[in-house]
Amino acid sequence: MYARRPIEPLLWLFFSAGGVMAALFFPAILFLFGIAFPLGWLAPPNYDHLLAVVSHPLTRLVLLGVCSLSLFHWAHRFRYTLYDGLQIKHLNESINAICYGGAVLGTLTAAYLLWKVP
Amino acid sequence: MRHNAVYTPYHPRWHRTRVSTYWWLGRWSYFLFILRELSSIFVAWVVIYLLVLVAAVSKSAVRYQQFLDWSRNPFMLSLNILSLLFIVLHAVTWFNLAPQAMVVHVGGRRLPGSLIAISNYAGLVAVSIVILGLLLIRW
Amino acid sequence: MSDHITLHVARYRPEKASETTFDAFELPCPKEWVVLDGLNHIKDRMDGTLSYRWSCRMGICGSCGMLVNGEPKLACATFLSDYAPGPVRVEPLRNFPVIRDLVVEMGDFMSKLTRIKPWIVRQVEKPLSDGEYRQTPGELDEYKQFSMCINCMLCYSACPIYGLDPHFIGPAAIALAQRYNLDSRDEGAAERMQILSEHDGIWGCTFVGECTKVCPKHVDPAGAIQRYKLQSAVEWVKAFVLPRAAQ
Numbered sequence: 001m002y003a004r005r006p007i008e009p010l011l012w013l014f015f016s017a018g019g020v021m022a023a024l025f026f027p028a029i030l031f032l033f034g035i036a037f038p039l040g041w042l043a044p045p046n047y048d049h050l051l052a053v054v055s056h057p058l059t060r061l062v063l064l065g066v067c068s069l070s071l072f073h074w075a076h077r078f079r080y081t082l083y084d085g086l087q088i089k090h091l092n093e094s095i096n097a098i099c100y101g102g103a104v105l106g107t108l109t110a111a112y113l114l115w116k117v118p
Numbered sequence: 119m120r121h122n123a124v125y126t127p128y129h130p131r132w133h134r135t136r137v138s139t140y141w142w143l144g145r146w147s148y149f150l151f152i153l154r155e156l157s158s159i160f161v162a163w164v165v166i167y168l169l170v171l172v173a174a175v176s177k178s179a180v181r182y183q184q185f186l187d188w189s190r191n192p193f194m195l196s197l198n199i200l201s202l203l204f205i206v207l208h209a210v211t212w213f214n215l216a217p218q219a220m221v222v223h224v225g226g227r228r229l230p231g232s233l234i235a236i237s238n239y240a241g242l243v244a245v246s247i248v249i250l251g252l253l254l255i256r257w
Numbered sequence: 258m259s260d261h262i263t264l265h266v267a268r269y270r271p272e273k274a275s276e277t278t279f280d281a282f283e284l285p286c287p288k289e290w291v292v293l294d295g296l297n298h299i300k301d302r303m304d305g306t307l308s309y310r311w312s313c314r315m316g317i318c319g320s321c322g323m324l325v326n327g328e329p330k331l332a333c334a335t336f337l338s339d340y341a342p343g344p345v346r347v348e349p350l351r352n353f354p355v356i357r358d359l360v361v362e363m364g365d366f367m368s369k370l371t372r373i374k375p376w377i378v379r380q381v382e383k384p385l386s387d388g389e390y391r392q393t394p395g396e397l398d399e400y401k402q403f404s405m406c407i408n409c410m411l412c413y414s415a416c417p418i419y420g421l422d423p424h425f426i427g428p429a430a431i432a433l434a435q436r437y438n439l440d441s442r443d444e445g446a447a448e449r450m451q452i453l454s455e456h457d458g459i460w461g462c463t464f465v466g467e468c469t470k471v472c473p474k475h476v477d478p479a480g481a482i483q484r485y486k487l488q489s490a491v492e493w494v495k496a497f498v499l500p501r502a503a504q
Contacts, residue, residue, distance in 0.1 A: 008460045009493035012486055022161045023209035023238075028246035030164050030205055032253060033171060034198030038190040045253050047179035053252050054175050063172065067165045074165075077158035080463045084421055085152055087139050106165065113169055117176040131271035132354035132362055137420040145327075148417060151465045215464065219483030226395070 011076055011100070018073025021066045051118070060114045068107040075099035157208035160201040167198070213238035262286040262337055263344035264295055266307065269355050277355070280304070281344070286337050292347060293321055293332040296359075309359035316473055319409030323359050324348040329411035329471045350414040366410055369426050372452055373434040378445025396441040403436035403481055405474040412468035412478050424457040428468035428478030431459060435481040450489060459485045 037044040045053070053059055079099040083089045138144070142152040174185040188194060216238055217231030265279045282303055284295050293311055300307050312318040314333045321332040326346050337345065353361035383390070412428035413419050419427050434453055438446040453459050462482045469479040 006454060006456070006460075008456065009454070009486075009490040012460070013490040013494070016487075016490075018161075019208070019212050022164070022205070023212045024242055024245045025249070026161065026164045026205045027202070027209055027242065028249040029168060030198060030202050032250070033189060034167070034202060035195070037186065038195055038198075042254065044186055047175070047182050049256065050175055050182065050253070054172060059252075063168070067168065070161050070165050074158040074162035077155055077463075078162075081152070081155040081158065084418065084463060085142060085155070087137075087421060089422070102162075106162075110165070110169055113172050113176070117172065129354070129362075132356060133269050133271070133275075133277060134354045135351075137352075137417065141417055141420070147467060147470070148465070151463075151467075155463065215466070215483075218466075218469070218477065218480035219487055221484060228398075 011072070014069060014072035015076035016073075018069035018071070018076075022070045022073055025066050026070070055117050060117060064107075064110055064114050067110040068103075071103040071106040071110075072100075075103040153204075154207060154211045157204040157211075160204035161208065163197075163201055164205065209242065213242070260286055262295075262341055264292075264299070265344050265346045266296070266299070266359070267346075267348040268307075268358055269349070270306075270357065277348075279346070284337075286341060286343075288336070288338045290337045291333055292323075292325055292330070292335045292337060292345070295337055295345075296332060296347070307359075308357045317407060319407035322350050322409040322411045322414065324351060324414070329414040331409060331411070331473050334473055350410060352414050352416070352420040353410070361410075363410060365423065366408075366413060366427070366429070369430045370408070370433065372426065373430050373449055374445055374452075375430075375433045375437060377437060377440060377443045378448060379442075380444050390442040392441055399441070400436045400439035403432045403439065403476055406433055406436070406476045406478075407474055409473065411471045411473065412476075415467035415471040417465055417467070418461055418463060422457065422461060425461040426453065426458050428462075428482065429476075431462075431485060432476050432478040432481040435485055450492070453485060454489050459489065462486075 032042065033044075036042040044050075054063075076099070079095055082095050083092070088095070142148045171185055174181040189198070213235055217234040220234055222229045222234060261283055264282045264284060266282060267277050268280050269277045282295075282299050284290075284298055286295075291314075293314055296307065296309055296311075300309075309321070309323070309332070311321040311332065314321075316331055316334045319331075322329060323332050324330070324347070325332070325335050326340065327348075329350060332347075337343075347359065349355045349359045350361050353363065353365075356362050377390075406429055408429060410429065416425075416428055419425050431453060434449045437443045438449060459482050462479075464479055464483060466479045469477045472478065
């Protein structure tokens with residue numbers, strides 16, 4: 001149907017999926033590990049418990065998906081924030097490289113770290 | 119330039135104004151928009167924070183304890199409180215705007231947008247309960 | 258002086274000055290007066306040189322769009338008494354070149370409108386003898402909201418993205434494209450998608466959402482654009498998974 005196949009729809013799909021993931025998962029995760037545990041409102045899980053949760057294959061898979069898509073969400077949104085907020089669209093090539101390159105690197109890092117969980 | 123340049127004919131008598139670089143400071147709704155867009159930075163931060171946690175947990179119990187100590191220092195704590203505010207802003211705006219982008223038909227009828235927004239929040243509650251259950255209940 | 262209100266009206270007179278100035282007019286302010294009544298009063302009784310566009314005075318022609326206290330509004334649907342005790346600032350629409358006073362140049366919008374083919378496209382026209390193209394009320398409801406657009410350009414004025422990048426095809430044009438795409442009689446969706454999936458089509462939009470807020474006809478252009486993105490992404494995936502079937 002299309003002579004040229006732009007990549008924009010795919011990037012937008014990742015952006016949207018990442019937006020959903022971040023909105024669903026991050027409030028609870030950040031509330032627990034960022035605020036509730038450090039302030040002592042709730043007792044953090046002990047090491048063996050947390051390791052058991054994280055090392056479950058399903059957890060790793062979900063975490064990889066959430067991390068990767070959220071990073072693409074960041075890349076896409078931040079790129080447009082730079083375009084619109086600072087009017088630096090003429091630097092688009094380096095902005096794209098930093099944003100999407102960062103998301104790809106982050107995904108690889110996440111995959112490596114989650115793979116290494118015993 | 120990727121664009122095929124399209125020029126509006128020059129007209130010496132037309133008055134044009136340039137958009138200020140700080141246009142998003144001019145109006146409350148524009149400012150809220152830019153805050154919403156900046157939430158993406160905190161999304162990226164949460165990913166990093168989460169991965170640091172995963173790395174610590176996969177190393178040893180000592181590293182995990184170090185992570186917990188690190189998360190208690192005032193700088194990290196204030197960063198994370200700020201991040202949570204932005205994450206909540208992201209979640210609320212995302213869920214509320216979703217009905218505008220999604221039209222769902224069930225049995226030939228268009229579902230009202232409020233139902234889509236409500237099901238989004240229901241999803242948030244469900245996922246949060248699962249996370250809390252996994253981390254807080256000993257099994 | 259509660260029955261009077263002051264209007265600060267933007268004046269741009271290229272033969273006199275290269276910058277916009279403001280003229281203050283003190284007007285009576287009956288509660289049924291809209292901004293357009295105020296401008297007509299100025300034109301008839303106080304300063305005949307004031308230039309602005311208007312026609313129907315009932316929110317259907319879309320010609321009296323202007324900024325009232327910085328907000329894009331139809332002058333015929335904005336009551337002066339809502340701004341009492343004033344003063345009220347009246348300016349030409351943002352993001353457009355100004356020709357004179359409150360009159361903006363809309364050639365750019367007009368050329369964008371035609372680019373998205375805002376008419377029913379048929380691959381093969383039915384012969385007249387076969388009768389009309391029928392449509393159920395349900396099919397009408399699918400696009401009716403988007404067909405309410407009166408081309409008043411308030412959404413372009415509210416859209417910071419259009420202000421930043423005049424190449425952006427803009428809210429009303431995309432909503433109108435969607436109006437025809439969703440019409441059961443239309444077969445031009447693929448042609449329009451080709452135009453709108455360009456970078457300065459739907460992808461320039463970052464969902465500021467202001468276009469929907471200012472729309473006097475509740476068209477929801479922002480929603481139309483996001484729906485378009487979703488549709489375009491779904492088609493992209495379909496074409497990727499089933500390259501043949503998508504042809």
